[in-house]
Amino acid sequence: xxxxxxxxxxxxxxxxxxxxxxxxxxxxxxxxxxxxxxxxxxxxxxxxxxxxxxxxxxxxxxxxxxxxxxxxxxxxxxxxxxxxxxxxxxxxxxxxxxxxxxxxxxxxxxxxxxxxxxxxxxxxxxxxxxxxxxxxxxxxxxxxxxxxxxxxxxxxxxxxxxxxxxxxxxxxxxxxxxxxxxxxxxxxxxxxxxxxxxxxxxxxxxxxxxxxxxxxxxxxxxxxxxxxxxxxxxxxxxxxxxxxxxxxxxxxxxxxxxxxxxxxxxxxxxxxxxxxxxxxxxxxxxxxxxxxxxxxxxxxxxxxxxxxxxxxxxxxxxxxxxxxxxxxxxxxxxxxxxxxxxxxxxxxxxxxxxxxxxxxxxxxxxxxxxxxxxxxxxxxxxxxxxxxxxxxxxxxxxxxxxxxxxxxxxxxxxxxxxxxxxxxxxxxxxxxxxxxxxxxxxxxxxxxxxxxxxxxxxxxxxxxxxxxxxxxxxxxxxxxxxxxxxxxxxxxxxxxxxxxxxxxxxxxxxxxxxxxxxxxxxxxxxxxxxxxxxxxxxxxxxxxxxxxxxxxxxxxxxxxxxxxxxxxxxxxxxxxxxxxxxxxxxxxxxxxxxxxxxxxxxxxxxxxxxxxxxxxxxxxxxxxxxxxxxxxxxxxxxxxxxxxxxxxxxxxxxxxxxxxxxxxxxxxxxxxxxxxxxxxxxxxxxxxxxxxxxxxxxxxxxxxxxxxxxxxxxxxxxxxxxxxxxxxxxxxxxxxxxxxxxxxxxxxxxxxxxxxxxxxxxxxxxxxxxxxxxxxxxxxxxxxxxxxxxxxxxxxxxxxxxxxxxxxxxxxxxxxxxxxxxxxxxxxx
Numbered sequence: 068x069x070x071x072x073x074x075x076x077x078x079x080x081x082x083x084x085x086x087x088x089x090x091x092x093x094x095x096x097x098x099x100x101x102x103x104x105x106x107x108x109x110x111x112x113x114x115x116x117x118x119x120x121x122x123x124x125x126x127x128x129x130x131x132x133x134x135x136x137x138x139x140x141x142x143x144x145x146x147x148x149x150x151x152x153x154x155x156x157x158x159x160x161x162x163x164x165x166x167x168x169x170x171x172x173x174x175x176x177x178x179x180x181x182x183x184x185x186x187x188x189x190x191x192x193x194x195x196x197x198x199x200x201x202x203x204x205x206x207x208x209x210x211x212x213x214x215x216x217x218x219x220x221x222x223x224x225x226x227x228x229x230x231x232x233x234x235x236x237x238x239x240x241x242x243x244x245x246x247x248x249x250x251x252x253x254x255x256x257x258x259x260x261x262x263x264x265x266x267x268x269x270x271x272x273x274x275x276x277x278x279x280x281x282x283x284x285x286x287x288x289x290x291x292x293x294x295x296x297x298x299x300x301x302x303x304x305x306x307x308x309x310x311x312x313x314x315x316x317x318x319x320x321x322x323x324x325x326x327x328x329x330x331x332x333x334x335x336x337x338x339x340x341x342x343x344x345x346x347x348x349x350x351x352x353x354x355x356x357x358x359x360x361x362x363x364x365x366x367x368x369x370x371x372x373x374x375x376x377x378x379x380x381x382x383x384x385x386x387x388x389x390x391x392x393x394x395x396x397x398x399x400x401x402x403x404x405x406x407x408x409x410x411x412x413x414x415x416x417x418x419x420x421x422x423x424x425x426x427x428x429x430x431x432x433x434x435x436x437x438x439x440x441x442x443x444x445x446x447x448x449x450x451x452x453x454x455x456x457x458x459x460x461x462x463x464x465x466x467x468x469x470x471x472x473x474x475x476x477x478x479x480x481x482x483x484x485x486x487x488x489x490x491x492x493x494x495x496x497x498x499x500x501x502x503x504x505x506x507x508x509x510x511x512x513x514x515x516x517x518x519x520x521x522x523x524x525x526x527x528x529x530x531x532x533x534x535x536x537x538x539x540x541x542x543x544x545x546x547x548x549x550x551x552x553x554x555x556x557x558x559x560x561x562x563x564x565x566x567x568x569x570x571x572x573x574x575x576x577x578x579x580x581x582x583x584x585x586x587x588x589x590x591x592x593x594x595x596x597x598x599x600x601x602x603x604x605x606x607x608x609x610x611x612x613x614x615x616x617x618x619x620x621x622x623x624x625x626x627x628x629x630x631x632x633x634x635x636x637x638x639x640x641x642x643x644x645x646x647x648x649x650x651x652x653x654x655x656x657x658x659x660x661x662x663x664x665x666x667x668x669x670x671x672x673x674x675x676x677x678x679x680x681x682x683x684x685x686x687x688x689x690x691x692x693x694x695x696x697x698x699x700x701x702x703x704x705x706x707x708x709x710x711x712x713x714x715x716x717x718x719x720x721x722x723x724x725x726x727x728x729x730x731x732x733x734x735x736x737x738x739x740x741x742x743x744x745x746x747x748x749x750x751x752x753x754x755x756x757x758x759x760x761x762x763x764x765x766x767x768x769x770x771x772x773x774x775x776x777x778x779x780x781x782x783x784x785x786x787x788x789x790x791x792x793x794x795x796x797x798x799x800x801x802x803x804x805x806x807x808x809x810x811x812x813x814x815x816x817x818x819x820x821x822x823x824x825x826x827x828x829x830x831x832x833x834x835x836x837x838x839x840x841x842x843x844x845x846x847x848x849x850x851x852x853x854x855x856x857x858x859x860x861x862x863x864x865x866x867x868x869x870x871x872x873x874x875x876x877x878x879x880x881x882x883x884x885x886x887x888x889x890x891x892x893x894x895x896x
Contacts, residue, residue, distance in 0.1 A: 091188070094111035095189070096122070096187050097176070099179065167189075170189075170190040215233075218316040218317060222313065228249075229248065233245065241292070265284040279315070281299065282297065283297050283320065300316075343362075348363065348440070349361075350429070351440065355379045368414055403428060427439055464519065492547060493546075496607040497607070500581040505578055513573040524563075525563060544600070564584065583608075584617035586603065587603045588620075606620035642700065646673065649670065649708065650668050651666070652872065657862050662882065662883065664755075669685075706724065706749045724757065725757040742782060743782055746784075756784050760786065786808070817847040817848070817850075829857075844862075
């Protein structure tokens with residue numbers, strides 16, 4: 068082997084350079100200064116997909132040329148080099164239209180004909196380029212993830228300085244950029260954590276386990292706001308095991324914490340509401356078992372929650388007879404309904420408790436998962452309602468059913484009578500005879516005692532199936548049921564009359580109540596309970612009016628009542644239509660026979676009934692209050708007529724007219740004003756008007772009556788006491804009141820015993836009148852002997868059929884004219 072000096076090639080075959088060129092794994096070509104390809108190797112053909120014959124002799128740029136590289140440079144300067152050496156990585160276009168990443172090197176290898184020959188080597192770096200691109204893409208991807216992660220990502224030194232962080236972490240902590248944040252934090256422990264000891268706990272856990280999960284802490288943001296974060300982190304150690312840094316993530320859990328706090332607060336509210344609610348609450352699962360029960364439930368039903376959890380509630384508190392109701396309630400609630408009802412539940416000791424129950428479904432995730440039952444003890448309310456109901460339908464004083472309950476039971480009896488042909492019942496209406504007098508004389512306490520005693524006595528007279536009720540005041544009613552005959556009813560009536568006729572002691576005084584009883588026997592003929600009560604009431608008043616203990620209702624009574632109602636309506640219409648008129652009966656001087664005046668007496672000329680007697684309509688007017696307009700009419704018409712006569716016959720200027728005034732006219736205000744107005748309107752001398760009142764008016768309200776009489780006296784009107792001797796008058800009243808005349812009742816003049824005791828009474832009345840300075844007028848004089856006795860007794864005036872019956876105004880005027888002419892033996896003053 069030949070030796071060669073250093074730096075010199077050893078002896079090699081002459082074609083070695085050609086072989087190196089041809090066998091090089093890198094694509095290579097020879098080109099001249101003009102870019103003409105002189106030679107290419109096999110690797111070039113393979114790399115660019117061309118044959119040597121296609122390339123040699125041609126301008127390389129016509130075959131392959133640099134593509135736009137990463138820098139946007141097409142590599143055109145490659146051809147401007149005049150054989151100068153360079154090395155460059157670029158991308159070349161392949162023959163098939165593809166591109167190839169190559170590392171391009173060019174260097175001169177000699178010259179030919181004065182032109183530089185250069186060798187161009189293309190080393191395929193596509194694989195490396197792809198790896199680099201993949202690595203670059205991965206870098207960009209993970210950098211994007213790092214920068215855009217929804218979690219904050221960090222690397223810190225164990226000492227507490229940030230090595231790396233993403234923008235999310237900066238935003239969580241309130242910074243604009245990561246740089247601002249890392250510059251700000253020099254000591255994470257004291258600057259970041261609200262409680263610096265949390266950083267110590269964080270480091271301690273990392274040191275012990277090399278990782279921390281869900282580590283929650285309160286931190287302070289840049290602006291001072293406090294938020295909650297959750298950290299996950301691990302320790303990165305070097306080869307020697309020393310902690311190099313910590314890396315991890317941070318999540319802002321402030322909203323979650325607030326939600327948890329709110330949830331915890333709501334849970335606390337619910338727990339306290341459940342535990343401390345005064346209402347009993349039980350939670351039931353879908354298998355009917357008790358999940359929980361509160362203290363109120365334990366107190367209400369006597370079971371401890373721990374005893375009954377996991378067991379069916381029906382076993383403990385639902386009464387057997389309400390199991391069906393309980394099941395239907397459960398099904399309704401599981402259908403999604405809230406149910407409210409009042410029912411009964413059972414205590415541990417077996418007693419039933421009335422409760423108000425609310426049941427509603429528990430929904431979790433849109434599905435019913437159980438039931439809540441809420442119970443409230445309504446025992447007191449139920450007792451109160453029963454008390455109120457009892458009070459609403461019972462009399463507070465006697466405890467008997469009141470009018471409402473009586474009417475309800477009477478309705479039931481009426482209905483029962485329609486259903487059963489064998490059912491018979493009767494109704495009694497009872498009114499005490501002396502109740503008002505006892506109340507007025509012994510007081511209301513005595514009256515209450517009487518009502519209680521009467522209630523007790525009435526109950527003793529009937530069976531338990533019968534009803535005794537107090538309708539109001541001293542009025543009682545009884546329903547006698549399941550009767551077989553009228554005799555049974557009358558036996559009870561007699562028994563009631565007997566027991567109420569027995570004396571009783573009230574407030575130290577002995578009284579005998581007595582009663583009037585109305586009876587309705589033929590109840591099957593009725594269709595209305597009100598009609599039965601009405602007719603029993605009618606019968607009772609008829610018994611009272613007749614002085615009998617009892618009376619059975621008959622249809623005639625009803626007809627009479629209807630007639631009275633019709634008569635009342637007709638009387639109202641008569642007042643409006645002017646159907647009433649006055650008749651006049653003369654009052655004469657007993658000694659001379661002269662006409663002193665007239666008594667005006669109202670008459671009713673009914674268009675159908677004809678002349679209705681006063682005894683028919685005056686009591687009706689008193690009862691209905693029509694006496695007030697009727698009385699005003701009589702006063703007005705009497706004064707007007709008398710004044711007309713006086714103007715026609717001046718000789719009768721001293722003639723008077725007497726008008727009866729009822730008790731009701733005195734009770735109601737306005738009598739004096741009406742009289743004053745009529746006198747002013749007619750121009751009649753007040754002394755010519757005489758108002759006649761009965762003794763009952765004096766006794767009704769003495770103080771008010773005295774005041775009204777004195778006002779009338781101031782007007783100049785004369786006052787007479789009518790029907791004197793039939794009632795009771797105190798002599799002190801006669802002395803104190805402004806009375807002018809006493810009218811002796813007709814029963815003492817023309818009665819059955821007018822010759823005996825009555826004559827002495829007449830003399831006594833006249834003597835009394837003389838002592839008081841009063842004038843005496845005798846009513847009912849029908850015969851001469853009666854007039855003679857009055858003259859003998861020194862009576863002043865008289866009236867009666869002996870002189871004239873009451874006549875109309877024209878006949879009265881004729882009497883006056885005849886008296887003036889001397890035709891009747893009497894002459895007016």
